[in-house]
Structures are given as structure tokens and as C-alpha cells.
Amino acid sequence: MNNSNILHNDILKILKKSSKVLLTTHTNPDGDAIGSALALYHYLILNNIPTQIVISDDVPRNLQFLPDSKLVESYNPNRHNSYIKSTDTIVFLDLNEISRTRLLAPILEQSNAFKIVIDHHTNPKDFANLLYSDTECSSTGELIYRLISADDDFKITQNIAECIYVAIMTDTGSFRFPRTTSEVHRIIANLIDAGADPYKIYDFVHNQNPxxxxxxxxxxxxxxxxxxxxxxxxxxxxxxxxxxxxxxxxxxxxxxxxxxxxxxxxxxxxxxxxxxxxxxxxxxxxxxxxxxxxxxxxxxxxxxxxxxxxxxxxxxxxxxxxxxxxxxxxxxx
Ligand SMILES: [Mn+2]
Missing domain, CATH: 3.10.310.30 (Diaminopimelate Epimerase; Chain A, domain 1)
Structure with missing residues (x-):
């Protein structure tokens, strides 16, 4: 078993032992931020782990088609502080420093929950208990794919496939940017097999502009x-x-x-x-x-x-x- 498999299993173990998980991502969220958060959300809910996604802003209009995007909540201290205070695991997605959570940063900094970062930006800051960072990777969505795939008992659902597809598609500029490896295309092939529709997803993300x-x-x-x-x-x-x-x-x-x-x-x-x-x-x-x-x-x-x-x-x-x-x-x- 190589190092990244051990890391994947560690993260999965921590998540599965959690009684409440909070997922968050960066301000001005993009397709990778929202897609990664929703993919991991679906995985955790299917494993019966209570989970909420709370972010500093709203979900951009062109990502609202994603399954359960309405469950991504914009931070409101009155509505979310008690959940945040009682959560035992926080996962930071697609960000390399806690200030990128903007309005959430002060309360998340104070939290004693176990903090996990899953990210591909350069120079990650040291604010978490566990850092899963791969700066060579196309997207956080690709890391979420690797993580979920390490769970042998779990088969990627159509909802998860669509969310990860959006994450990878948007962060690779629709498979044009330098990190578009053959491995990315193999993952994408698996996501299509699991029900992600490239034509439909591209159309929702890019061809519905006012x-x-x-x-x-x-x-x-x-x-x-x-x-x-x-x-x-x-x-x-x-x-x-x-x-x-x-x-x-x-x-x-x-x-x-x-x-x-x-x-x-x-x-x-x-x-x-x-x-x-x-x-x-x-x-x-x-x-x-x-x-x-x-x-x-x-x-x-x-x-x-x-x-x-x-x-x-x-x-x-x-x-x-x-x-x-x-x-x-x-x-x-
Ligand atoms: Mn990203």
C-alpha cells in the first residue's frame, strides 16, 4: 500500500468516526469548490454521517443545477454557529489558507474540531490537523475522486459523478489546461460510466449565460x-x-x-x-x-x-x- 492510500484510508476513517461533519470551501466559489463539496457531501450522507456544507457566499447561478446544490448554505451566524461549534470534523476544500473562507474564518479558527484540508493550491498554510495536498493535481475534485475510490465498499453514484465531473471540467478549462493528464481522462471516463453526461454538464455550466x-x-x-x-x-x-x-x-x-x-x-x-x-x-x-x-x-x-x-x-x-x-x-x- 503506498503513502497516498494510507492517507486516503486515514481520512475515510476519521470521517466515518465523526458524529457531525462540516464541509466548507473558498469565497467566490467555483466549479471545483462547489463540485468537490457536494461530491463529498453525497458520499458522507450515503454513509449516514450527518454533514452540512456552509460557505461564505451563494452557489453561482451556473452551478445550481448540481444535485442538492440547495443544501449548500450561505453562512449566517444565527443559523450555523451552534452546528459549527458542535461539529467534530471540518473539511476545508480547495483552499490553502483559512482566511479564504472569509466570513467563516474567525469561528473556524476558534473551533477545536479535527481539521482536514483537501487541496491542490501551492504553498498550503499550516492550519489543519491533516493536510491532503497535491499541487500537481488538476483539481480538488480529482482528489475527492481518489479519496472516495479508496473506499472499496462504495460505488460512485451518478450524483457524485456529476459533481466531480464539474469540478474537474471547470478547473481544467474543459480539459485544456496543463494538468489535464491521461489519468484525468481515465477518471472522467469512469465518471461518464457512472452517469455523468458531458454534453449536458457543459451546457449547464457554460451555455446558460444571461x-x-x-x-x-x-x-x-x-x-x-x-x-x-x-x-x-x-x-x-x-x-x-x-x-x-x-x-x-x-x-x-x-x-x-x-x-x-x-x-x-x-x-x-x-x-x-x-x-x-x-x-x-x-x-x-x-x-x-x-x-x-x-x-x-x-x-x-x-x-x-x-x-x-x-x-x-x-x-x-x-x-x-x-x-x-x-x-x-x-x-x-
Ligand atoms: Mn481548484
Whole structure:
């Protein structure tokens, strides 16, 4: 038995001994966050382990088709604090530091429950009792697949297959990103055999946009700027752009990928004005050996080698753009 099998069995043993489990994930949850949480939720419920998923935000609209997505609860101290205080195991999914749970962070920090992290982001912080981290892995969904597959008595259900499929599909950019290994495709084949429908799932996740989001994308595409001799593309979205289209920063999830579709561009950036909180969100993408996680770290964020992000404070979009360009000069000149 190799090391990861021992780890899988340890995690399964701890979960099965738990009287109450809390699952949580990062703020602004994506398909990997929600898919992983729901997949593990279904597994635990089928094993008769009382489980709740509590997160800082709502489930994004394009993930609400997932089985039992309504059971993912947005944190409300009055509704959830007593459950959180009485839970004996907390599983943090798809995050490498506790602050990524945003509103939940203070109460989770205080909790004496056994803490497990299952994640694939670089530089995991040491805040849990048990860390299952594989930074080479496509997605947290892939880790959940490995974990559940280590339970010989359990057969992956259609619900679980759909949730893990969404997790892997979204974190690999629909099977295009560098971590799309043959193993990922073997797992995907097993998920399809277990009932996940690739056509249906892609359609729900990517082809059900309200027109206003595509209008916003049009504005963002038309304002793209090229810097550093064509190597860096920056897309900016102002609060006026959101207001004129009736959208908000959470409607931009897949926009940044478009920046890398331009010939010669190695780094693509989306800078958005998050007007509710006076912050600016920076999403970074890069190609091949050009890495952006250290750039994100320099701005107080983090992520993966080729996909990372940060949130900065600034007085205006122009000054946020300027400090971003200054950071780029430091890193890449
Ligand atoms: Mn992920």
C-alpha cells in the first residue's frame, strides 16, 4: 500500500468516526469548490454521517443545477454557529489558507474540531490537523475522486459523478489546461460510466449565460490593452461597465481566459472593480513556463503556477491598473 492510500484510508476513517461533519470551501466559489463539496457531501450522507456544507457566499447561478446544490448554505451566524461549534470534523476544500473562507474564518479558527484540508493550491498554510495536498493535481475534485475510490465498499453514484465531473471540467478549462493528464481522462471516463453526461454538464455550466453577461464580455474584449511588447494582455472592467449592463464582478468567471487567445500573449490579466467592497480583483493566467503565482503573492494573493489571483485596495481603476503594471515591471523586466 503506498503513502497516498494510507492517507486516503486515514481520512475515510476519521470521517466515518465523526458524529457531525462540516464541509466548507473558498469565497467566490467555483466549479471545483462547489463540485468537490457536494461530491463529498453525497458520499458522507450515503454513509449516514450527518454533514452540512456552509460557505461564505451563494452557489453561482451556473452551478445550481448540481444535485442538492440547495443544501449548500450561505453562512449566517444565527443559523450555523451552534452546528459549527458542535461539529467534530471540518473539511476545508480547495483552499490553502483559512482566511479564504472569509466570513467563516474567525469561528473556524476558534473551533477545536479535527481539521482536514483537501487541496491542490501551492504553498498550503499550516492550519489543519491533516493536510491532503497535491499541487500537481488538476483539481480538488480529482482528489475527492481518489479519496472516495479508496473506499472499496462504495460505488460512485451518478450524483457524485456529476459533481466531480464539474469540478474537474471547470478547473481544467474543459480539459485544456496543463494538468489535464491521461489519468484525468481515465477518471472522467469512469465518471461518464457512472452517469455523468458531458454534453449536458457543459451546457449547464457554460451555455446558460444571461445576455447581459455576454454584453459585458463584449465591453471587456473591446477595452483589452496590450503591454510589454505584446506579451501581456490586460482586460479591465469598471463599476460603470457593471452598472450599464446590470452585472457584477461575479459574472466574469471565464472572461480572463480570452486574454490568452491573442497571438504572442504569455500573461493575461483581468482587473475588475468590486464596487460593493471598494476593492479591485485581479485574475492572472499564463502560458507554459511563465508563472504568475509569485506575482499574485506579491500583491497579497495566491493560486497556481499558471492561474492565480489577488484582491487589492486602490482609489480608482486607473491607479489599480498602474500598481498592477508596476508589479509586472518588477517581476518581468
Ligand atoms: Mn481548484
Amino acid at each position: 445576455l447581459k453577461i455576454i454584453r459585458l464580455l463584449g465591453i471587456a474584449l473591446s477595452k483589452m490593452q496590450i503591454h510589454f511588447n505584446g506579451k501581456v494582455c490586460i482586460m479591465t472592467i469598471s463599476k460603470e461597465d457593471f452598472a450599464s449592463t446590470g452585472t457584477n464582478y461575479r459574472d466574469t468567471e471565464f472572461f480572463v481566459e480570452r486574454t490568452l487567445s491573442i497571438e504572442g500573449v504569455e500573461i493575461g490579466i483581468l482587473l475588475t472593480e468590486v464596487f460593493e467592497r471598494g476593492e479591485f480583483k485581479i485574475s492572472l493566467r499564463s502560458k507554459g513556463e511563465i508563472y504568475v503565482n509569485s506575482l499574485a503573492n506579491a500583491m497579497g494573493g495566491g493560486g497556481h503556477l499558471n492561474a492565480a489571483g489577488a484582491t487589492i485596495k486602490s482609489t480608482s481603476l486607473d491607479s489599480a491598473l498602474q500598481s498592477l503594471i508596476n508589479q509586472l515591471k518588477i517581476k518581468y523586466n
